Amino acid sequence: MRCVLLRKRLLLRRIRSRRTSGTSSKAQLELAKDKEVNELCQKLATAAGRDEFEYEFYVVLDDKLNAFALPGGKVFVNAGVIGKANSEAELAGLLGHELSHSFQLITEGTLTASLTQFIPYIGGLLRDITTLSYSRNMERQADALGTRLLASTDYASDGLYNLMITLKKQEEEKLRDNPPTWLASHPLPKVRVSYLQELITTTEYDLYAYEGIEHHKAIQTKVGQLLKEHKAQQEKKGDLRNFDELSP
Template identity: 50%
Template sequence: MIKRSCNALLISLALLTLTPTIAWSEVSEKETSKEREEEVITEDKEETLEEKISELLPDLSEEESEYLALLIKADEYYQAGEKEKAEALYREAKVSFDTETVSTLRDSYYEEDKLPPAGKVYWRHGKADFDPKLRTKSLAPLQHLVTEHSDFIPGHVRYAEALVYFEETEKAIKHLEKTISHYPHEFELVEAILPLYEKTEQWLDASFTARQFALLNPEHSKAEELQTIANQRLEQYQSRLRANLRGNVFANLITGALGYAFTGSLLGPISAIDSTALLLRGESGVGEAFSNRLRQQLPLLEDEEVNEYVNEIGKTLTTYTGRDDFEYEFHVIKDDNLNAFALPGGKIFIHAGAILNTKSEAELAGLIAHELAHTDLSHGFQLVTEGNLLANVSQFVPFGRTATNLIVLNYSRDMEREADEIGTRLLASSHYAADGLYNLMLTLEDKKQDRPSPPVWLSTHPETEERINNIKTQIINNNYNRYRYEGVARHQAMQEKVAQILAEHQLKVQE
């Protein structure tokens, strides 16, 4: 295994700045002995620091070193404006996608004549007028149709209409939700479900669904209109919360005050009022409140250069998110695990290990883009309101279960797919190589195979192989550019700096 050649030099320079100078003047033999003992102790400490830094920096095989060296040269051409030379080297370094290994869902369609004979029979009966006395006769053919020919979109819309007619509105909603998860680009499905959400006053679900479609399909003629609908339905949801809160807010405040009287803790009032009052502040308000607390509790990395690096990546990507109602923040935690999490309202926390364990700036951008996608799609806020969080991150949250529920590490499979898709599109819209998230997933998969337990960020996400294939499919189908800026040299410089900061921090904690 080969370390980057600059590691030893940078470590040596770092150690020189830490080594005290010993003045060899005329001193007693006792003092000389004492100084020699101190020198030995200092050298032992230096060796420990060097070992710590070495442990934190990734080992690179000769093949990996050659690959990254090629990307560095390509980056130089790219930054110099010599895009053709850069692309040639990027292509030389990267393995071509094998399109034969890519699998996709069956393409959806609307044309009745594309249905096979049996499907046409189901559809003919399904289109007939509903008879209140013949429920089974109306529903049975449509059930067969959506089961056996799920790619025929009008069948799903008609089946939902039939369920509503026979007073099974909730079942219709559940069916459309499931279908939208498989076909998130079909406006007709969203158009069918929004009135049902409104009929049942499920304002928050309506907001999430409308915003999700708008973000996943920004070029659609209805995208802007759906963003407006999303904002309106969110306001309706909050208005209902305000009305519900008025009836019991005083009792909650009294309970909270009693908690403070007995425990001396201000956490009592927060836990008593719980998430209802917090949600009235909206995504941005909730995220801001708990981001402020986390920044006081977590061991944040305060180095200006490293923070500027991460913020520059984050701010570049937020240009393309479509959410101008958030004030985005990016923070780095002194932790060597490859991990990251997002709070509602665009507050992103990245572990320093994410810098150490990614191979390029584009890979790190892929991680950040994925977390941004979760916030932009309101995934965390949605799970908080549904109250079905699976995450257990209490080690980060010493101030109550509401905050714990806001830091979301476990999303549903559909949410992960959506975040992968939006994250990859963010990369493709920027100057980064569009396969940054794809390459990150490969890096994570390699680490998963090399270790008895997978990286933390990977362990909370489902089926890496499937997601790798999905991202590859997206890149191929949309002709995204993989042969752009990777940012390897700059990323390696940040890795060196982060490794030293973490090593010093870990040694200090051990003392």
């Protein structure tokens, strides 16, 4: 925990420096707000019963498999992980997990909480924040609360578990040298998967509740189009920059 706090102090200094220096917003991650994703997140937030926060939910237009949180109800999910999830229940499990982390981070004190005021100025530093790993105990708590939020919002309670299995297969079969970013900052030992499996089988949580497969496909299509358009814009900007460099 002390290591995490020290890294956050360094991040805060860099963020303040970037804010005062007027760094261009070109370096920022491209964020979008999606109606369906926001409604899903708001449902989870209501179930959490933490109405003291101003919740904000963003889709990051990046195809990497990642999601992360800032203190006090700020959750970011990459378009890539929305595309990889097989159902709305899996996506809800991931978002519930990250929402849990945003509650955990606020308890670390005003230092961590102060990061939230710099969201418009963070830019590329968001990538640094995503690498702040959580302890085993924090992961266990977030898994438990995330699963409870799933069950209390009438989603199939194994949504998070199923998504983690999917991501684990990605790590083992295809990305041994470059595992999904979410797994890098969210350690996934076998004991943690076993804990989730035990949790959903020993409680009265419903494994056969709503999965939302068809609705999730609609979300994937919409977010996938946003990502495609963003990539096209970036490629166009790159072509223009190359043209300017070649011009006499």
